[in-house]
Amino acid sequence: MSAFFDLLSELSDRHPKPANLRFQYGTAGFRTQAHILDSVLFRVGVLAGLRSKKLDGKTIGVMVTASHNPEQDNGVKLVDPRGDMLEAAWEVHATTFANAATTDDFVSAVESFVKSAKIDLSKPSRVVYGRDTRPSGPALVAALEDGFKAIGVEARDAGVTTTPILHYLVRAINTKGTKDSYGDDSEEGYLVKLTSAFKKLVAGKQAPPPLVVDCANGVGAEAISKFQTHLGNSIKLVPVNIETTKPGALNNACGADYVKTSQKLPASLVGHLQPGQRACSLDGDADRLMYFYLDERGQFHMLDGDKIAALVAAFIVELVKTAGLDGEIKLGVVQTAYANGASTKYLAERLPVRCVPTGVKHLHHAAERFDVGVYFEANGHGTVLFSQETREKLADHEPSTPAQSTALNHLRSLVQLINQTVGDAISDMLLVEAILTHKSYSGEEWDSLYVDLPNRLVKVVVGDRHAFQTEDAERRLVSPKGLQAKVDDLVRRYDGGRSFVRPSGTEDVVRVYAEATIRSQADELAFRVAGLVYDESGGDPSGRPKEFL
Numbered sequence: 001m002s003a004f005f006d007l008l009s010e011l012s013d014r015h016p017k018p019a020n021l022r023f024q025y026g027t028a029g030f031r032t033q034a035h036i037l038d039s040v041l042f043r044v045g046v047l048a049g050l051r052s053k054k055l056d057g058k059t060i061g062v063m064v065t066a067s068h069n070p071e072q073d074n075g076v077k078l079v080d081p082r083g084d085m086l087e088a089a090w091e092v093h094a095t096t097f098a099n100a101a102t103t104d105d106f107v108s109a110v111e112s113f114v115k116s117a118k119i120d121l122s123k124p125s126r127v128v129y130g131r132d133t134r135p136s137g138p139a140l141v142a143a144l145e146d147g148f149k150a151i152g153v154e155a156r157d158a159g160v161t162t163t164p165i166l167h168y169l170v171r172a173i174n175t176k177g178t179k180d181s182y183g184d185d186s187e188e189g190y191l192v193k194l195t196s197a198f199k200k201l202v203a204g205k206q207a208p209p210p211l212v213v214d215c216a217n218g219v220g221a222e223a224i225s226k227f228q229t230h231l232g233n234s235i236k237l238v239p240v241n242i243e244t245t246k247p248g249a250l251n252n253a254c255g256a257d258y259v260k261t262s263q264k265l266p267a268s269l270v271g272h273l274q275p276g277q278r279a280c281s282l283d284g285d286a287d288r289l290m291y292f293y294l295d296e297r298g299q300f301h302m303l304d305g306d307k308i309a310a311l312v313a314a315f316i317v318e319l320v321k322t323a324g325l326d327g328e329i330k331l332g333v334v335q336t337a338y339a340n341g342a343s344t345k346y347l348a349e350r351l352p353v354r355c356v357p358t359g360v361k362h363l364h365h366a367a368e369r370f371d372v373g374v375y376f377e378a379n380g381h382g383t384v385l386f387s388q389e390t391r392e393k394l395a396d397h398e399p400s401t402p403a404q405s406t407a408l409n410h411l412r413s414l415v416q417l418i419n420q421t422v423g424d425a426i427s428d429m430l431l432v433e434a435i436l437t438h439k440s441y442s443g444e445e446w447d448s449l450y451v452d453l454p455n456r457l458v459k460v461v462v463g464d465r466h467a468f469q470t471e472d473a474e475r476r477l478v479s480p481k482g483l484q485a486k487v488d489d490l491v492r493r494y495d496g497g498r499s500f501v502r503p504s505g506t507e508d509v510v511r512v513y514a515e516a517t518i519r520s521q522a523d524e525l526a527f528r529v530a531g532l533v534y535d536e537s538g539g540d541p542s543g544r545p546k547e548f549l
């Protein structure tokens with residue numbers, strides 16, 4: 001026992017915590033400037049080892065990435081044995097570990113945690129870990145590996161890889177040799193599983209025109225080229241923004257988050273994308289997806305997570321009906337308050353729709369309650385979950401007509417094609433492509449499923465964002481007192497108006513969202529509510545932004 005803590009202490013000394021900094025394990029794990037993360041990585045390595053011991057040696061995942069953030073940032077998140085995110089209760093322990101001021105504090109935090117969580121240190125521990133293409137990655141991984149060493153973790157290095165591949169590996173390793181085997185526990189296994197399902201789904205159909213894929217100059221570039229090798233001529237991908245080693249290029253004027261927030265083409269495609277040509281953007285770790293195209297007049301149109309959810313849900317509903325499983329398999333869609341009101345209307349006319357608080361873990365858990373749960377955040381992160389019972393039903397069902405048999409086989413292929421551990425940009429992209437192929441839809445036809453309501457998202461810097469508390473899946477404020485009634489008063493004056501205010505979970509701001517039937521009204525409503533929030537909460541001392549009304 002004491003030898004254990006001696007080694008922990010010795011290694012911890014090599015990774016001192018910078019003074020006066022507070023870290024928090026948030027929605028996306030730890031994420032901040034890379035140069036201050038060394039101690040955090042070491043301690044996450046220790047925590048991952050302890051989590052595995054607590055779970056009898058099941059494999060835990062660790063991903064080193066800062067997703068769509070600028071290149072100088074980095075971060076780390078933990079993956080639980082089923083390939084989903086770390087159990088919420090452990091986020092607190094991660095934060096406690098990260099904030100212990102000295103080695104002694106850290107070692108006693110570990111000691112008391114081991115005692116209170118009843119962790120048997122003699123149990124084995126296993127971790128699989130990967131990183132994105134950031135230049136800060138290797139040094140941070142070395143700190144993580146010291147953490148593993150301190151706990152005696154059997155560690156498997158997945159190298160430079162996408163976040164969704166790492167999640168896949170975790171689930172595949174933990175289900176290996178069982179009847180629930182998720183696939184071969186290798187990158188090759190992942191590629192083969194997804195691409196063979198795609199090829200089955202589109203067999204006999206005419207291949208769609210080539211798809212331009214903006215890889216955000218990140219790890220998706222490497223994955224896309226491996227996918228293309230396996231996809232053969234079933235679909236032609238045209239990867240752009242693939243400069244993974246060019247300094248400063250990652251997520252710079254490209255990628256899913258850039259496209260969504262600026263509502264523009266990636267800069268490198270301006271003047272190059274042809275009207276009508278389909279294109280999509282991945283983010284820096286390839287777990288978010290955004291589609292877009294230019295119309296005949298050269299006008300930019302974006303197909304976001306809501307449009308993907310609508311396309312996917314409608315397709316699966318149709319297949320379930322055709323397969324003769326109507327009424328036996330219940331579909332549902334999960335969204336957040338940020339989903340465009342037009343998408344909610346379109347979906348709610350067809351199937352149950354639930355609204356949950358922001359953050360993938362909320363969506364994921366709510367989607368698990370349906371037989372088939374489709375969830376997407378408007379920002380392009382999402383997937384489809386098939387419950388165990390549904391997967392068994394699909395495997396065992398005896399079709400009575402050739403049409404039923406075809407639909408059933410398509411559903412079985414979808415179960416294989418969709419990465420059900422987490423949102424996976426490339427898996428989602430192939431899902432969209434398979435559906436567009438089946439429906440013979442162009443981007444424009446897909447876009448016309450419903451017309452987005454104009455909307456605007458505004459950030460308000462306030463003195464204390466924790467003063468803002470919400471209810472009803474973040475759609476209504478309960479504090480500051482009286483503010484919601486004032487928001488309601490404003491909203492009533494706008495045709496098709498909707499607006500809500502909530503504190504961000506990832507930035508020190510309050511977010512205001514508004515939509516209305518026409519663009520100028522959506523903007524006006526958003527800036528009025530933002531002005532209200534600013535005035536009522538003693539806003540940023542640096543001044544009231546001039547666009548606030």
Ligand SMILES: CC(=O)N[C@H]1[C@@H](OP(=O)(O)O)O[C@H](CO)[C@@H](O)[C@@H]1O
Pocket residue numbers: 027028338358359360377379503504505506507511
């Ligand atoms: C409006 C918006 O896009 N919010 C994002 C953002 O959360 P906030 O809590 O709004 O900061 O980051 C989350 C993590 O990446 C993502 O899940 C979420 O959709």
Ligand SMILES: [Mg+2]
Pocket residue numbers: 067068283284285286287288
């Ligand atoms: Mg991401």
